[in-house]
Amino acid sequence: MTTTTIVKCLVWDLDNTLWRGTVLEDADVVLTDAVRDVVRALDGRGILQAVASKNDHDLAWKHLERLGMAEYFVLPHIGWGPKSQSVRAIAERLNFAPSTLAFVDDQPAERAEVAFHLPEVRCYAAEQVTALPTLPEFSPPESTVDSRRRRLMYQAGFARDHAREAWSGPDDDFLRSLDLRMTIAPAGPEEITRVEELTLRTSQMNATGVHYSDAALRALLADPGHEVLVVTMGDRFGPHGAVGIVLLATQPQVWHLKLLATSCRVVSFGAGAVILDWLTDRAARAGVHLMADFRRTERNRLMEVAYRFAGFMESGCACASPLGEPAGGVERLHLEPSPRPGPRTLTLTAAGSIPFTASATR
Structure with a gap:
């Protein structure tokens, strides 16, 4: 069985493709409702959209601003160079494989030029635009909270990178200026796909490397003895999206942290340490012992450091006996928690005293 590769980014020509008319020849150009609906539909599915146009x-x-469409395009390349160069630059900036990009243009010669230099990029004629949302390659199997705001996350990331490049002071001061915010809350049914992805793809800040399937996570959601918590972050530029998962088994005397994983995008912020700080404070207030599963790998040294700084140690604690022996090289770390100051406003130390507002929703 062959699997359709989903398009991650659609690159648009403008004249007689996105709109009717040409910028340099017509006093005005017209955007039809049908094309506007296509742009909005793809955006809602988490498919990024960019521009490669030979134009002023x-x-x-x-014209894009007048038509209310400028906000939908993450990387507009508008100039006079070859369109294949623009498409290649877009793929490299997004760090996407060419096979996950598509290009639409009314001119056969322009499509041929892109296809010659980038044969993996799928090319479509302007006449096909209104049919694009019906094609399997433009129909991701799942729609998640993060996919629906993917464009905003990328735009925030580009703005953040630009601000960092322009910053002339110490890195710690720049990070403080971001006004980073963290939210820890129970995962909802529509967030499970993203949570599963984090268990599968995160390696640097993954305590065990165990993959929990969609079905397994949904079963734990329904189990009163487990908590599946999702960690989201944002700053003054916009959302980072879902960046972490906490999988916790709760018993009267002990809380068992089965999995802690955070995205590599927030490693430099020390998000794992912030989460452990919050969890330790919460366990202390509940009067329970904390136990965490951990498996050493070549890539998760930073996660081990986070556990050690939080106070977790190997121990022969009797609380582990009812759970049985861990399998597959997993060891159990233990902590007798004590209250941490300021559980609502946490200080991130790994990257230099950056305040987080961490709101834990129960």
Whole structure:
């Protein structure tokens, strides 16, 4: 059985493709409702959209703004170079494989030029635009909270990178300026797909490397003895999205942290240490012992450091006996928790005293 590769980014030509008319020849250009609906539909599915157009940049951009479409395009390449170069630059900036990009243009010669230099990029004629949302390659199997705001996350990331490049002071001061915020809350049914992805793809900050399937996570959601918590972050530029998972088994005397994983995108922020700080404070207030599963790998040294700084140690604690022996190289770390100051406003130490507002929703 062959699997359709989903398009992650659609690159648009403008004249007589996105809109009717040409910027340099017509007093005005027209965007049809049908094309506008296509752009919005793909955006809602988490498919990024960019521009590769041979045009006067300032004039074309004014039309995009006038039509209310500028916000939908993450990387507009408007100029006079070959469109294959623009498409390649877009793929590299997004760190996407060419096979996950598509290109739509009304000119056969332009499609041929892109296809010649980037044969993995799928090319479509302008006449096919309204049919694109019906094609399997533009129909991701799942729609998640993060997929629906993917464009905003990328735009925030580009703005954040630009601000960092322009910053002339110490890195710690820049990180403080971000106004980083963290939320820890029970995962909802529509967030499970993203949570499963984190268990599968995260390696640097993954305590065990155990993959929990969609079905297993949904079963734990329904189990009163387990908590499946999702960690999200944002800053003054916009959302980072879901960046972590906490899988916790709760018993009267002990809480068993089966999995802690955070995205590599927030490793530099020390998010794992912040989560452990919050969890330790919460366990202390509940009067329970904390136990965490951990498996050493070549890539998760930072997670081990986070556990050690939080106070977790090997121990022959009797609380582990009812759970049986861990399997597959997993060891059990233990902590007798004590209250941590300021459980609502946490200080991230790994990257230099950055305040988080961590709101834990129960």
